[in-house]
Amino acid sequence: MTDKNDKIPLYRQIYHSVRRAIENGNLKKNDRLPSIRELSSSLSLSKTTVISAYDQLCAEGYITNRPKSGYFVAADFENRPKIAESIEDNSKKENKYYEYDFSTKSIDSSVIDLAIWRKEIKNIINRSYLLTSYGDAQGEEALRYALQKYALGIRSVNSKMSNIIVGAGTQAVLYLLCSLIGTDKRVALQKSSFVQSEFVFRSFGYEICYFDSDDLGVTIDSLDALSPDIILVNPNFSGKRGLNMPVTRRLEMIRWAAKHGAYIIEDDFNGELRYSSHPIPCVQYYDSEHTVYIGSFSKVLLPSVRISYMVLPESLMKDFSECKPYINQIASKTEQLALAGYLNSGKMDSHIRRARRVYLEKSRQTLESIKRYFPNAALTFNETAMYVAVKLPKEVNRAEIDNALEENGIRLMTSIKSDSDFGFCFSGIPINKIDEGIRLVSEIIFKQPAC
Structure with a gap:
């Protein structure tokens, strides 16, 4: 003893x-x-x-x-679950390295100058007085001021600094937004567009429905049929072909929302990274009364920087002001202030220009290789999300294919609609590995017997 x-x-x-x-x-x-x-x-x-x-x-x-x-x-532990007697040692375990990584989990290291980002982080850490207090529940004022200038300049977001709310990722700001809008609503979105948002909506008891789309995006007839309280759209990837929603359809959607008292949630995922054409103004630019704009920096800057922001219309700001005293900010104060410095320095502008050049070249290579090795497949190109979806004409043995891909150090996107759907994200894989990786995937798929 x-x-x-x-x-x-x-x-x-x-x-x-x-x-x-x-x-x-x-x-x-x-x-x-x-x-x-x-x-x-x-x-x-x-x-x-x-x-x-x-x-x-x-x-x-x-x-x-x-x-x-x-x-x-005195204590009764008769029905207590068994306690683990040992702790697994993970200290020597490493994340598996994939030679051909077509997942959405990383970005191209050639895009971001990590030395500049480290400098901004170090600058905040050296100012210890900034780190010895809690952060602003709405987001650091310095960041919200920088975001106002940034979003206005690059995406034409129409906002005052006081209407910007910062959070630790898009899901975090969605949770807050739903708490402001209330429970038991009906939300309409494009099918398979943003599955994480559906989890949030269900948590608040929302009824989820899917609107119809034509080549221009959400159809007004389907909105009439569904009568949603909320419309979630990504205007950079809409319609049957995943194209940029034109201004005419944006204005029609805005008029419908105003007439029926509905909110539009604009998920402007990587809207500034459109590179085949110049980005057009966001939906919120045309209507700041019924549109909630959401932007993030996960792919624009670094996936590890979990900072998103939303711009609330005045109709929701009163509700936010009432609940603000009871909210704790979960986005890192250090990273918020570092991001503010990065935006104010003008480095983000040059970073985005460089990113557009890199991803344009990689998108061309990816499309060229997929068309070569999957000549009979149907393709969908999502420019801002940086991936190409491939749908084969026949079902395949997906379990065997996935095992073979894993054995060969290949990782594809995980969100798929069926066993015949494959997703190739080119954000993280080096450009010189794209063609070889896609060739290997096609060999693995086509040597498997069809179901």
Whole structure:
């Protein structure tokens, strides 16, 4: 029970020994423990040591002292789940390296100058007075000011600094937004467009429905049929062909929302990264009364920088002001201030120009290789999300294909509609590996027998 050479105090050794015996069921409720005299004598320890151990066990409710009777087990662990007896050591484990990574989990390291980002982080860390206080629930004022200029300049977002809310990722700001809008709403979105948002909506009891689309995007007839309270759209990837929603359709959608008192949630995912054509103004630019604009920096800057922001219309700002005292900001204050410095320095502008050049070249290479190795497949190109979806004409044995891809160090996008759908994201894979990787995928797929 005790080891006098152990660094742990003797009374703590007794305490832990008795506690473990109770928790694992060796000592059961109402079992009598050795008296202080008996235990101190058998262990050759002072009574004070045993008393200290028993007092601690009594204080935590494991045992109880019955006057003139002694100490008895008070806790009942008979039906307690088994406790893991060992802790798995993950210190030497590493994330698996994929030679051909077509997933959405990374970006091209040639796009971001990490030295500049490290400099901004170091600048904040060296100003210790900034780190010794809680952050603003709405987001750091310096960042919101920088975001106002940035979003206005690059996406034409029409906003005051006071209407910008910062959060740790798009899902985080969606949770907050839904709490402001209320529960039991009907939300309409494009099918398979943003599956994470559906999880949030269901958490608030929202009825989820899917609007119809034509080549221009969401159809007004389908909105009439569904009568949603909320419309979630990504105007950069809409319609049957995944194209940029034209201004005419944006204005029609805005008029419908205004007429029916609905909110438009504009998920402007990577809207500034459109590179085959110049980005057009966001939906919120044309209507700031019914549109909630959401932007993020996961792919624009770094996936590890989990900072998103939303611009609320005035109709929701009153609700936010009332709940703000009860909100804690979960986005890193250090990264918020570093991002503010990065935006104010003008480095983001040059970063985006460089990113557009890199991703334009990679998109061309990806499309060229897929057309070569998958000549009969149907393709969908999502420019701002940086991926090409491939739909084969026949079903295939997906389980065997996935195993073969894993064995060959190939990782594809995980969100698929069916076994015949494959997604190739080119954001993280080096351009010189794109053609070889796609060739290997096609060999693995086509040598598998069709279902």
